Amino acid sequence: MEDITKLITDVLEELVESELKEFKRQLWMGVKKGVEAIPRGKLENKDRQDVVDYMVQHYSMDAGKIAVQALRSIKQNERANRLESKLLEVQPQAQENEQNPEDPQSINTSGSDELEPIQSDWQRPRGIINRFQEFKTRLLYANRDDASISIHFYKQNTLSIYTPVSRTQRKGLALLITNILFANKQDDRAGAERDEENMEWLLKNLNFMVIKYRNLTGNEISRAVQDFSRRHEHQDADSTFVVIMSHGDRIQNKDAILGVNYNWLQNRNDVYFVEDTFSHLNSVNCPALIDKPKVILIQACRGGQLGGVPVKDCVPESDSWVHKEKDFVCFMSTMPDVVAYRDEVKGSYFISYIVDVFCSSACKDHIMELFRKVAARMEKDERFRRQAKLLPCIERTSLVKKFYLFPGQ
Known part of the structure; x- marks a missing residue:
């Protein structure tokens, strides 16, 4: 540049x-x-x-x-x-041929280089690759012959893509909750500071205003999400992110985020159930986000089991969700009942992969494809061998269109 x-x-x-x-x-x-x-x-x-x-x-x-x-x-x-x-x-012309901004179909979204695992010495990228302006225009005006059109049609194009309210970038709020220090010091989450730093950096570079909390109890997490749902800024936004990072477990067959005062013997009730996030942000409790994509990212264990099993013929039980809301997608750091992993210096693997994939591919891929790339790369990571398999999981998705982030101004 x-x-x-x-x-x-x-x-x-x-x-x-x-x-x-x-x-x-x-x-x-x-x-x-x-x-x-x-x-x-x-x-x-x-x-x-x-x-x-x-x-x-x-x-x-x-x-x-x-x-x-x-x-x-x-x-x-x-x-x-x-x-x-x-x-x-x-x-060089070779680069233009590989990624022609005037032809979205020509942009390579499945190259093997994009699906390789991150290395143990991974560092956060210096920046996010910005989208090509003409790529964005072709996507949004794919059903019109005349691309020189006002913002009014921009808001009316509801065929297949969630359209931005801004002509330059996505616009919205993001809630970031990170539990690092716990009442029981043995439960402190070393390395979580790096996750918080990386996610805040990513969200801000995607043009989201970040509302940040640290070290909350289960009730405080619930209040923070409810307060977030009432923010007046959602009215003028086109999407939102909610990111919660803490210890977690499966309790009463539900995904639970553990509050900082959680104790298995003395204070088992200090939890926040992930499903409450959907209730707080649904059409009844947050009408300002109706028809707008709501992305939920959860970095937490979902039980105590390991993710690897011997190969055998089996029919796994499905984790059924009841879809009463619309335009949600929840991406969780691991499969149901399985532990998640975190490096005590560099932070969690899940967050590192999200940051890396979004930086390189958000310029051209919609969010479900970004999540697929995260999963595909983690599946190949040699650090997760045998019983220690780790694979993220998309839950409770009700997106009805493609959600492009359109990074760059």
């Missing part, structure tokens, strides 16, 4: 003030059909470097191509051709 930024800046330095003004005008007019306009207030009275910086933020990898289009629109053809040639040097 630094090369692209410099190339655009160098060309804009050649423009006189009147030409720069016309260039900015093209940006706030939308340049051409299917290109999102930059709000006029973001560009007026801005110098060349500010304009380029905002173009890169707004259009990501498409910034250079859109600069070329804007230059041609103001009859700066020689400069446009020169910029286009230099862009090809930093954006």
Whole structure:
């Protein structure tokens, strides 16, 4: 991106003030059909470097191509051709053929490199790969011949994709609850601080405002989720995330999150049942989120059993859920009745995989495909051998459309 930024800046330095003004005008007019306009207030009275910086933020990898289009629109053809040639040097044709932003079907979503396990020395990626602007436009306007359409149709396109309320990114709140320190010090969750840090970083980079809590009892978790469901910001949001990380168990055949005062002998009631999250955020208790995707991520054990068994013919019991709500999906760190694992320094494997997959693939895949990639990569992880098998599980899904996160501004 630094090369692209410099190339655009160098060309804009050649423009006189009147030409720069016309260039900015093209940006706030939308340049051409299917290109999102930059709000006029973001560009007026801005110098060349500010304009380029905002173009890169707004259009990501498409910034250079859109600069070329804007230059041609103001009859700066020689400069446009020169910029286009230099862009090809930093954006090789081979890369364009592999991921053509104008053809969503050409984007490789099943490459073997994307399904390899993360290594033991894994570090959080430096950033999230932003979506291609034209890829997003083609997805949202796939059923229209005319892509230059107002935000009104943007909100009306309810055929197959959850449409964003913003023309740039997803917009919404995220609830992040992490239990780290427990009344019984032997239950402290070493490494959970890293999970909290990584999830907060990921959610903020996906443009969600994060409401964060630490070290809650079961009742406090319930109140936090209820308070979250009443937030007025949901009215203007298009989706939400709820992430809960703690110890867990299967109690009364239900998934339970253990509060920080839980004690098997003296305080067994300090729990929060995962299913209550669906009740708190359903259409009755949270009407502001009706028809909006609600993603629940749970990092917790779901029992004390190990995940590996000898191969034999069997018919496993199904874990049935009653679907009274809509537009939910719950992704849990392990299968029912099975323990989950966490590195005491780097945090849980489940959260690490989510961060890694979202950073590389949220630019092109909907959320169910992202979850599939997490599971596929964890299934291959050599650290989970024999009885210590670990595989995440999608529960209680009622999404009726594809939910793309559209990272990037």
